[in-house]
Amino acid sequence: MDNFLILIREDIAQVSNLSEVEMQADIEAYTQWVENLAAHDHFVSGEPLEAKGKYMTKEQVSSDGPFIESKEVVTGFILIKARDLDEAVELSKTCPIFKGNGGALEVRPIMKY
Template sequence: MKKFMLLIREDLSRLAEMTEAELQADIAEMTAWAEELAAKGHLLSGEPLEPETRYVRKNHIASDGPFAEARESISGYFLIEAEDLDHAARIAASCPPLMENKIAIEVRPLMIYA
């Protein structure tokens, strides 16, 4: 099995406009999916991320601009195990909020140094 990072991408304006009840419903839906992944032996870890961000480059830290103020941002991640990239993508495609078009998921293999 190989390791993959699932980067959860969400529209930040949608998140900002959600009621507390809507937010809790989304969290419960994602938690149930994570528990399903764990039960199947795929989930290694995962966490939601706060919406605040900084974009850091040599000699510059941006708290605004095209990256820090992007419409879409990474709102969380999962670290999973899967057979290959296609298998990891199929796992990501089973995410209920993705199927409801609330989020997008970027699937990235971890680079393993031998």
């Protein structure tokens, strides 16, 4: 089994406007999803991320986040184990992000060296 990183990308405006009840429902849905991945020995690690942060280049720290140049923000990550990229994508299709208010996932293989 190889490791794959799932980046969770959401519209910052939509995430910011969730009610407490909606936020709790999202947390419960993601918790159930991760528990299911773990029960099938696919979950390695994962955490939600704060929207705030710093965007940096070699020359400077160019902006504070959330970044106005992008309406989409990475709100979390999940590290999973899968046979290959196709299986990682299939596992990712069950993510609650596809049942909610939109958003996207990026699935990336962890490079072996």
